[in-house]
Amino acid sequence: MTGARLVAFAPWVVLLTVLAVSCGGNGAEPLASSTPGTASRATSSPSVSPTPTPEPPKELRVAFINLMSPFTVDANNPVAADTFDERLDVVIRRLRAFNPDIVGVNEASWTKAKGSSVARLAKELKMEPIYARANPWIPGTTKEQSDQLVTQQGFEEGEAILSRYPILRPDPHRINPRTSESGEGRVALHVVVKTPGALGEVDVYITHLTGGGDRLRQAQTADFVSFIKATRGAGPTIVMAGSDDPSGAPLYDVYEQIGLRDVGGSGPIVTCCRDAILGDQPPLKARTDLLMYDRMKVNLAEVFGDEPDERADGTPLYGSDHNGLEAVFPVPPLIDPP
Numbered sequence: 001m002t003g004a005r006l007v008a009f010a011p012w013v014v015l016l017t018v019l020a021v022s023c024g025g026n027g028a029e030p031l032a033s034s035t036p037g038t039a040s041r042a043t044s045s046p047s048v049s050p051t052p053t054p055e056p057p058k059e060l061r062v063a064f065i066n067l068m069s070p071f072t073v074d075a076n077n078p079v080a081a082d083t084f085d086e087r088l089d090v091v092i093r094r095l096r097a098f099n100p101d102i103v104g105v106n107e108a109s110w111t112k113a114k115g116s117s118v119a120r121l122a123k124e125l126k127m128e129p130i131y132a133r134a135n136p137w138i139p140g141t142t143k144e145q146s147d148q149l150v151t152q153q154g155f156e157e158g159e160a161i162l163s164r165y166p167i168l169r170p171d172p173h174r175i176n177p178r179t180s181e182s183g184e185g186r187v188a189l190h191v192v193v194k195t196p197g198a199l200g201e202v203d204v205y206i207t208h209l210t211g212g213g214d215r216l217r218q219a220q221t222a223d224f225v226s227f228i229k230a231t232r233g234a235g236p237t238i239v240m241a242g243s244d245d246p247s248g249a250p251l252y253d254v255y256e257q258i259g260l261r262d263v264g265g266s267g268p269i270v271t272c273c274r275d276a277i278l279g280d281q282p283p284l285k286a287r288t289d290l291l292m293y294d295r296m297k298v299n300l301a302e303v304f305g306d307e308p309d310e311r312a313d314g315t316p317l318y319g320s321d322h323n324g325l326e327a328v329f330p331v332p333p334l335i336d337p338p
Helices: 003-023 084-098 117-125 143-153 213-231 252-256
Strands: 059-066 102-111 128-135 155-163 171-175 186-194 201-208 237-242 290-294 300-304 324-330
Touching: 059 084, 059 201, 059 237, 084 117, 084 324, 102 117, 102 201, 102 237, 117 128, 117 155, 128 186, 143 155, 155 186, 155 201, 171 213, 186 213, 201 213, 213 237, 213 252, 252 290, 290 324
Parallel strands: 059 102, 201 237
Antiparallel strands: 059 324, 102 155, 128 155, 171 186, 186 201, 237 290, 300 324
């Protein structure tokens, strides 16, 4: 979630601090599970099976979007929460039209009121999900204490990757330094996806770095890049990196240094950020979300979610305060051995 939206839940920061002092702990590994609201380790959901592919695919289709969590800073303006189910429907319809093989999601959330956005995406898109919790989490707490906080506070948020193909090795990573020591933490999620074509195993990464200013975000980006370098294999790599600060310094050159390339686009690539999600809104002007790759080519890259749907009363409704990104990568033909 953005730093602004996190402020609304400041009371849980106090509870986190109390638990850390009273319970101690040796520090937990980052939590990863099939869906938010669960306590399992980094495993895929046994209830969702990848869609079988009758022949090797000719392309790999990837989508990435910030869902805009239902948390708000203003109790008198609950629009983000009140429209969340409708907004998720908007996103799902657009993703179905694109028919992605891999989806990355920033601000994946679970709340008592709205349930799990990841579980809903997985069900509607028939994809295998992996989720890593970013908040609530503070240093010094165990996995069990973090699970307890989720139950007590009735919410959590983090990063998610969904795949049409089998996920072999999920690997979450806590980003350092934290955005704040008493409040918001950041997490990266890495999965290895086994594609049925010539691309083979594909390393997929996602993170959401927000708040704290340019210097902190630069340090977090460096940590994320180090994580990528230490864990990616010899095959293709896809990296999705989101932010919410249109005025922040661009950090694409840090990713270029490890061989990643931006997908570019056939038109203007702008992703951030709408002041409101209801009613007519001006076009976005900033790029804060990156979709990058290596060891592949890209055939198509464009934004989605830049046009609203219409509610029953005729009011325009956007799926998020961000535009999403989608890209199509051609899969080279399999070469028979001599």
